[in-house]
Amino acid sequence: MACRVQYSIQNGLRLFSSSSPNFHTSVKCQRTGLRNSKFFLSKGSLNCTCRASYATNAADPFVLTTPLYYVNAPPHMGSAYTTIAADAIARFQRLLGKEVIFITGTDEHGEKIASAAAANGSSPSEHCDIISEGYRALWKELDISYDKFIRTTDPNHEAIVKEFYSKVLAKGDIYRADYEGLYCVNCEEYKDEKELLDNNCCPVHLKPCLLRKEDNYFFALSKYQKQLEEILIENPDFVHPSFRLNEVQGWVKSGLRDFSISRASVSWGIPVPNDTKQTIYVWFDALLGYISALLEDNKQPSLQTAISSGWPASLHLIGKDILRFHAVYWPAMLMSAGISLPKKVFGHGFLTKDGMKMGKSLGNTLEPTELVHRFGPDAVRYFFLKEVEFGGDGDYSEDRFINIINANLANTIGNLLNRTLGLLRKNCQSTIMVDSAIAAEGNAFKDIVGNLVDKARQHYENLELSSACEAVLEIGNAGNVYIDEKAPWSLFKQGESGFETASKDLVIVLEAIRIVAIALSPITPSLSLRIYTQLGYSEDQFNAVSWSETRWGGLKPGHITAQPKPVFARIELETDLNNATSETKKASKKKERQKTEKVVEA
Numbered sequence: 001m002a003c004r005v006q007y008s009i010q011n012g013l014r015l016f017s018s019s020s021p022n023f024h025t026s027v028k029c030q031r032t033g034l035r036n037s038k039f040f041l042s043k044g045s046l047n048c049t050c051r052a053s054y055a056t057n058a059a060d061p062f063v064l065t066t067p068l069y070y071v072n073a074p075p076h077m078g079s080a081y082t083t084i085a086a087d088a089i090a091r092f093q094r095l096l097g098k099e100v101i102f103i104t105g106t107d108e109h110g111e112k113i114a115s116a117a118a119a120n121g122s123s124p125s126e127h128c129d130i131i132s133e134g135y136r137a138l139w140k141e142l143d144i145s146y147d148k149f150i151r152t153t154d155p156n157h158e159a160i161v162k163e164f165y166s167k168v169l170a171k172g173d174i175y176r177a178d179y180e181g182l183y184c185v186n187c188e189e190y191k192d193e194k195e196l197l198d199n200n201c202c203p204v205h206l207k208p209c210l211l212r213k214e215d216n217y218f219f220a221l222s223k224y225q226k227q228l229e230e231i232l233i234e235n236p237d238f239v240h241p242s243f244r245l246n247e248v249q250g251w252v253k254s255g256l257r258d259f260s261i262s263r264a265s266v267s268w269g270i271p272v273p274n275d276t277k278q279t280i281y282v283w284f285d286a287l288l289g290y291i292s293a294l295l296e297d298n299k300q301p302s303l304q305t306a307i308s309s310g311w312p313a314s315l316h317l318i319g320k321d322i323l324r325f326h327a328v329y330w331p332a333m334l335m336s337a338g339i340s341l342p343k344k345v346f347g348h349g350f351l352t353k354d355g356m357k358m359g360k361s362l363g364n365t366l367e368p369t370e371l372v373h374r375f376g377p378d379a380v381r382y383f384f385l386k387e388v389e390f391g392g393d394g395d396y397s398e399d400r401f402i403n404i405i406n407a408n409l410a411n412t413i414g415n416l417l418n419r420t421l422g423l424l425r426k427n428c429q430s431t432i433m434v435d436s437a438i439a440a441e442g443n444a445f446k447d448i449v450g451n452l453v454d455k456a457r458q459h460y461e462n463l464e465l466s467s468a469c470e471a472v473l474e475i476g477n478a479g480n481v482y483i484d485e486k487a488p489w490s491l492f493k494q495g496e497s498g499f500e501t502a503s504k505d506l507v508i509v510l511e512a513i514r515i516v517a518i519a520l521s522p523i524t525p526s527l528s529l530r531i532y533t534q535l536g537y538s539e540d541q542f543n544a545v546s547w548s549e550t551r552w553g554g555l556k557p558g559h560i561t562a563q564p565k566p567v568f569a570r571i572e573l574e575t576d577l578n579n580a581t582s583e584t585k586k587a588s589k590k591k592e593r594q595k596t597e598k599v600v601e602a
């Protein structure tokens, strides 16, 4: 099998622009270190023809990762945000028919964990078990379809970290030295004085950085300055969104400093090979989790076996707080170890509260479990993915949350389905009377739906999740306009003369909603399943659906839909209802009743 050396060979990157699809060069092979290997271009990647122990599968899986969350405290809405986004991307890729390996997990070593455990009167490992399980439980509540959950306290991970460390050491990129600087305990990194606020406060955690002097092992990041500059110029796709690429290029240009990769004072960690007085520090530990997660059960833990199970990652999804480590430190570390680089790093923005990053250290977090219990997983997923432009920051407000969810999911989509199925039941015994493809022949609405689905697909592919939601919602809006204009309830009243047109119109709207269900399923998987079930399909049929089925023409004559019942209940503000006088309560109940009657009558 060919040995992939994508992005990461020192001087091979220029070859991407070669006009020849197959050529021989004197580029150095990553694995063997030999020159004169044979290389060829395939699917945009530079591949080496030597027999590869670091080979990736021919049909590359789509490997995507969330950060490994630090178990210093339970998860919050910020941690959930990255994971929801990753899940939407994973589900979209699966709809496209890709084999997906979706990796998430927990980072469990370090000073803060040991102190948090001591504060609770538990051992570090007991503490990690509890918090890590909290992450898994939340992912279940949020319908997160991860494939691998890696914990950095896993013995297999430890073996990978040690092997990686030894490789980088053998390359001559690790040395021991004293270091003195201003250190933010919460970021767990030394800071440049120029990036700090007054009193040397960390701009993220608003706490003063401490002057620290350490005798540590260092990674020679500065050696990779030129190669990183080249990679960023020649692979602008490596960092997304593009404005974050500029940030990363700025950091690299301003000069890279070697960074410390061990701690003498921390015992809760993986010991440095050949120096058990020091433990390995976060980046040489947690980042390796992306590789060790790929290990298959019962296989010998080695870099070679892990890498051959799917590396390089297609996408690292992270918050902008850890962009530097993923887009600068990590590629340099991988180059040093002779391992391919990930294809893309996407740094999204922050969920904020009063303008400040929501985070465990500041304690200004929003409780995701509470939101899920009150509003359900679909509402939480949809709101944050649609309302926060992916890449930028976004603030949460409960009023906005309720308004958006009611308007988009309950009204535009849920109510459209419910009223159309109600009409079909009343007039056509819940039966699709005509092939949806024939019903929509020459119909402009069908073309509108087709264009919007294509748009949604493009947005998903470009990781523009908010725009993908918008495009799908537009189908719902167009469906509402269509049914209101056509008014099939009036046509049915005309008897036989209006029946054919009216029943065709119902099929057209239901077909559009079927397409909405698939196209929105990466964002709202449970709601999409409920829509599919209402349309008369089984759960197995829904689970087997692919993106190609967003093509118009799924509903066939004779197909029977289910008894209509609301797929998404409107959120009512309890406080509003409680505060209302009994008179206004009565009035609003009457209004609701009238609305329902209108829907049933329609």
Ligand SMILES: Nc1ncnc2c1ncn2[C@@H]1O[C@H](COP(=O)(O)OP(=O)(O)OP(=O)(O)O)[C@@H](O)[C@H]1O
Residues within 6 Å of the ligand: 067, 068, 069, 070, 071, 072, 077, 078, 079, 081, 082, 186, 187, 317, 318, 319, 320, 321, 322, 349, 350, 351, 352, 357, 358, 359, 360, 361, 362
């Ligand atoms: N406010 C937030 N908005 C968006 N994503 C966040 C937010 N907070 C955390 N994350 C996600 O979690 C990652 C950081 O994980 P970590 O476990 O360190 O959480 P944290 O709450 O930021 O911790 P701390 O407050 O101690 O820095 C970020 O890169 C991002 O993926």
